[in-house]
Amino acid sequence: MSKHETRASEALSERFEAAFIPTYGVPPVALARGEGSKVWDVDGVEYLDLIGGIAVSSLGHAHPALVEAVSRQVATLAHTSNLFLHEPEVLLAERLIGLLGVPARVFLTNSGTEANEAALKIAIKYGKANGRTYFVATENGFHGRTLGALSLTGKPAIRDQFGPFPIDVRFVPYGDADALKNAVTDECAAVFLEPTQGEAGVVPPPEGYLRAAREICDATGALLVADEIQSAIGRTGHWFAHQHDGALPDVLTLAKGLGGGMPIGACVGLGQAGTILAKGDHGSTFGGNPVSAAAALAVLDTIESEGLLEHVRTVGAQLSDGIAAIDHPLLAGVRGRGLWLAVVLTADRSARLQAAAQRAGFLVNALQPDAVRLAPPLVITSEQVASFVSALPALLDEAASDD
Template identity: 50%
Template sequence: MSDLTDNSTWREDADRDLTFNAGDRLELFVRGEGAYLWDADGKRYLDFLAGIAVNSLGHAHPVFVEAVSRQAATLAHVSNYFATPPQLELAARLKRLAGTGPGGRVYYGNSGAEANEAAFKLARLHGGPERPRILSLLDSFHGRTMGTLALTGKPWMQAPFGPMIPGVEHLESTIEALEAAIDDRVAALFLEPVKGEAGVIDLPAGFLQAARELTARHGALLIVDEIQTGAGRTGEWFAFQRAGIVPDAITVAKGIGGGFPIGALITFGTVGELFYPGSHGSTFGGNPLATAVASAVLAEIERAGLVENAAERGIQVRDRIAALGSPLVTGIRGEGLLIGVGLAHPVAKAVVAAAHQHGLVINAPNDDTIRLAPPLTIGDVEVDEFADLFGRALATVQDALVLEGNRS
């Protein structure tokens, strides 16, 4: 067995021992602190991906470390035949932050996909045989499990695993398409307020309000996937709140745990009462360790004003990108600290690779978009460093494009 901290052999270990579903791993990271990561050779990287919008407080935040240590030494797991104080505390906190009112309820899972699976079953319970239709949006992403893959509006992801679970229809993200599709046979509409995996694509103006009005008129549930946009990421606790609507349910994960695996379905009104004993469940969902950590993370986001920081720093980051004046950048999308940078050429992977060489971690959800989702804790120092490193990465790729053009 090789030394797992040896940067010269880890790729061999990964190629031999891991499945290829994630492709080639880009680096072997061994330590993190704040907005920074270190590889096995001691090189430091500025992390502007945060585990894909997961590490809300950055790496090794004292609140996160203390919560894990304290709860692990107290009670980690007892099964859902019993309740625990952290489970109840987090449910009350999530209901308050989401604004569910007294009737809301919380179901816990271990991931965003599990939260959306629970929401899928909630839609079926609501619809019954009289409402077999479930609507979702084209190019949406709701997960890779068989149920959530059916909701995901990406045919290329579905193709190897068909046939999909029946009843799901995918619409263009327009109010006109929604008006044409919805009727009294629809059980639910699933949507992301910002399509993260599509390249951080905002919904059209007024779409959420129209979705709420149309689903209410036809007796369908409006289920908002806040897995990537929740926990303050967009400068609101949840992105739906900017639209001034009240959905029937939202799904959350990623940032609420700050790096600890947890997901949840949060219902509004009496919708959560559709679940009955045995209708759904999870062995580990809502365990005291995960719920204690998530509660501590959300409390720190609230105490430190990190929702407001996300809004302010998001504007700052977008302004700094625009000020670079790179001919590669065609537009900047998103809200708060969920940002998509449109590129003039399909070179996103090359920009990611160049950024990596310069010590910056970013992501390419598709060929012509860069996704940024840094910790909510970033300040002036990290924004300045990001602008420098991202500018270098863009220049590296632009120079390569010019050189290639001259050769041709």
């Protein structure tokens, strides 16, 4: 591509760099529009979106059901604050409770971090009422970047420079049930776990780990909080990833894929955990916004009406099996569930693989030095999956090259 053809992207990148606090650096692609699982940059270059806005764009881009729901709602009532109620938020809360199949209460937020902040306040209040003084989370776990959520995040590189933190959190290796059992006593308020670790590299739990966590919390009286910010809303082929293991949490946090691109999150307290916070204990001006709630309802309706849970299981297996069948010295394997996978490498070449994929028209995410995340829209087609699998050996060649 000539310099003239890239001028729009370069100009926008320069404006971005000049205008924004540099927390992201400058992203490599400037997107202009999308349709289904495809996106186009400002220079008109087409890509297959295998990131999905970090597991957010459940229905892909410009899905008619989402466009219609958002357009209708924003033309009717765009905002109420928490001083007034509206039907979309009630319908959404009822729908989430129905998907869980047990009594529960919902608090709607704008993001995953805020959902985890609400969960943390539930756990803190529970702990204070019951003489419980500390929390347990996992090494390399990720729960958000606000100070409460960051307290629970076991990634020293992003955590340490912002301490000390307001709560006592003890970190244990993810997947080690014995370490978890040793760490959780009757003085522990809550255990925060991801049913699959996302930012650590899409790391599923060992068989029986979540059930063991449930039993440990039951035995000690600690709350079990499942952070399903990335893993829920069909991403792994079930509505919620904890359903793979039959381990129902006390508190569930949701976001990302719930709104299909609109900002929304939810903290769900199951059973008695739904009654711990009282009037005045928490709040959000924008949480449960009518437009975002309408979008979430459209996402849930469409996943159900289009049979996307089964589709995710089918094309997810096609993608996983296709990658696993590739024999390449740079490829160590593939891990994950459904349409939430990591291409695992034998060397720290993920950034090179991401760049090679971009040049070939595929957007992927170099999540860890040796792992590339795939989290495409749930509507990605079998043909689109096949196109990536077919291209991957050449991309691995390019990433492995020292040229």
